Amino acid sequence: MEEKIHIDWLSVILYIIIVLFGAMNIYSANSGLDEPLSLDFSKEYGKQVIWISISAIVVFLILLTDYKFFNFSAYGIYVIIIGMLLVLLATGSFNKGAQAWFKIGAFKLQPSEFAKYATALALAKFLGTFDIKFEGKRNQLICFGIILLPMLLTLLQNDTGSALVFTCFILVLFREGLSGWWLVLGFYLITIFVLTILIPSWYILLFLLVVLGAIFYFFRKQKQLVFVSVLIFLASTVYTIGLDFAFSKILKPHQQQRILVTLNQDVDEYYVNKQKGFSFFKFEKKADEKKSESKRDYSYNVRQSKISIGAGRWFGNGFNNGTQTKAKLVPEQHTDFIFCTVGEEWGFVGSTIFLIVYLVFIGRIFFLAERQKNIFSRVFGYCTGSIIFFHFFINIGMAIGVLPVIGIPLPFMSYGGSSLISFSMLLFTFLKLDANRINEISRLY
Numbered sequence: 001m002e003e004k005i006h007i008d009w010l011s012v013i014l015y016i017i018i019v020l021f022g023a024m025n026i027y028s029a030n031s032g033l034d035e036p037l038s039l040d041f042s043k044e045y046g047k048q049v050i051w052i053s054i055s056a057i058v059v060f061l062i063l064l065t066d067y068k069f070f071n072f073s074a075y076g077i078y079v080i081i082i083g084m085l086l087v088l089l090a091t092g093s094f095n096k097g098a099q100a101w102f103k104i105g106a107f108k109l110q111p112s113e114f115a116k117y118a119t120a121l122a123l124a125k126f127l128g129t130f131d132i133k134f135e136g137k138r139n140q141l142i143c144f145g146i147i148l149l150p151m152l153l154t155l156l157q158n159d160t161g162s163a164l165v166f167t168c169f170i171l172v173l174f175r176e177g178l179s180g181w182w183l184v185l186g187f188y189l190i191t192i193f194v195l196t197i198l199i200p201s202w203y204i205l206l207f208l209l210v211v212l213g214a215i216f217y218f219f220r221k222q223k224q225l226v227f228v229s230v231l232i233f234l235a236s237t238v239y240t241i242g243l244d245f246a247f248s249k250i251l252k253p254h255q256q257q258r259i260l261v262t263l264n265q266d267v268d269e270y271y272v273n274k275q276k277g278f279s280f281f282k283f284e285k286k287a288d289e290k291k292s293e294s295k296r297d298y299s300y301n302v303r304q305s306k307i308s309i310g311a312g313r314w315f316g317n318g319f320n321n322g323t324q325t326k327a328k329l330v331p332e333q334h335t336d337f338i339f340c341t342v343g344e345e346w347g348f349v350g351s352t353i354f355l356i357v358y359l360v361f362i363g364r365i366f367f368l369a370e371r372q373k374n375i376f377s378r379v380f381g382y383c384t385g386s387i388i389f390f391h392f393f394i395n396i397g398m399a400i401g402v403l404p405v406i407g408i409p410l411p412f413m414s415y416g417g418s419s420l421i422s423f424s425m426l427l428f429t430f431l432k433l434d435a436n437r438i439n440e441i442s443r444l445y
Contacts, residue, residue: 006435007063008368014361015412015427019055019420021354022413023048025341028320029334030415044334044415047107051417055424062428067436070429071376074125078146081118084111085153110418112162115150117425120383122146123169127176128376134176143173160255161406168390172382192236196243197259204240208233259404301337302401304330309343309351309400316347334415336407339399355396362389365427368434377433384430388423 027045040046088102088111101108123146126132132139151166170182195204212233219225247256308324317323322344325333330340343351362385369381388411395410397403409416411423 011364018412026334026415029341051420055421059428074121078118078122081115112154113418113422116387117422124376124380127379161408168386171386175382201244305337305340305399306401308340312344312347314347316345338414381430384426
């Protein structure tokens with residue numbers, strides 16, 4: 001007797017609502033002032049309809065596929081995507097400084113979006129393998145390797161935003177038993193990173209030296225504690241100086257500016273301090289950068305984004321009636337800053353309802369992940385939820401000006417075929433695995 005597909009329809013309904021709502025906002029952000037409602041496939045909103053249709057076909061095929069296929073082919077898919085990332089470094093198409101796309105006619109394919117899907121499969125496959133225990137050091141290193149390989153290849157494409165998304169897999173590893181000390185370490189490293197930018201680096205090292213001296217004075221008889229403290233001090237020194245060097249010498253001006261704007265720093269004053277010896281490394285600009293620096297305002301995107309959201313007030317200006325949106329004042333509004341359109345046209349009330357629906361959607365994914373009966377399905381479910389939540393959190397944070405602008409889409413909302421298809425694959429692969437869980441339970445009765 002043929003089994004029914006016991007799919008979680010609440011997740012499907014929420015997915016459809018978000019995708020259609022996204023298409024509406026892409027239309028508003030991309031159509032002209034007083035332009036009659038139409039469907040022009042040469043414009044972004046028309047292309048998004050094509051991507052939605054392709055995603056629907058992909059979803060249909062996933063639901064027809066035997067659930068065992070995903071476990072069986074996990075490593076193969078991972079290897080194929082890694083191969084695509086390697087080829088991309090040699091033959092990829094450039095866009096805004098990033099070599100992250102294959103150009104196929106009028107469309108572009110971004111393999112890093114599918115790398116998240118492949119990494120989720122490979123991680124779930126490894127942890128779901130018989131007798132694999134995450135607690136072992138060797139297994140932990142393998143898990144980190146599975147995550148870091150596509151992350152580094154994406155970083156080499158100069159696509160920093162997409163590379164940072166891979167850090168969300170740490171949340172999955174915590175669920176599978178990663179020590180809480182890694183969380184403490186992450187918080188410590190982030191704190192040192194922020195302080196290195198805000199204050200002179202040698203202040204930080206002087207403070208750490210004072211702490212080390214206090215430990216040595218009061219706990220000098222505890223040799224192990226003193227030894228560990230010295231190692232932490234040395235590692236912190238290397239990390240701090242390395243950060244100072246990377247920020248001053250490696251990061252490009254626009255990347256520096258985005259971080260400074262987020263930390264509420266006066267950009268011009270910061271560069272003056274840099275040149276006066278604010279850090280270990282003297283900050284020098286190229287002549288062309290000096291000339292154009294005063295004309296470029298890297299806080300423009302965020303400022304216009306907040307103005308656009310604020311213009312919506314309580315109930316918004318209505319669909320396709322956003323004045324800021326129609327004036328094209330927010331760059332990349334149909335992609336990275338799609339939430340601006342939501343804020344302006346649907347107001348505080350509409351934005352709040354949207355955020356609640358989205359959070360319920362993410363919460364539902366984690367709920368389904370936790371109830372899985374096998375490790376592969378559970379890990380893949382947590383990967384799906386973590387990736388979507390990371391994108392959601394960072395994208396909204398970018399739009400309202402509380403997080404750096406790193407250029408990642410809002411899942412199912414932002415324009416883009418690669419992101420929509422890859423996120424749809426993530427979600428419905430997991431829903432297919434969850435449906436199998438229900439089928440297994442039904443066989444028992």
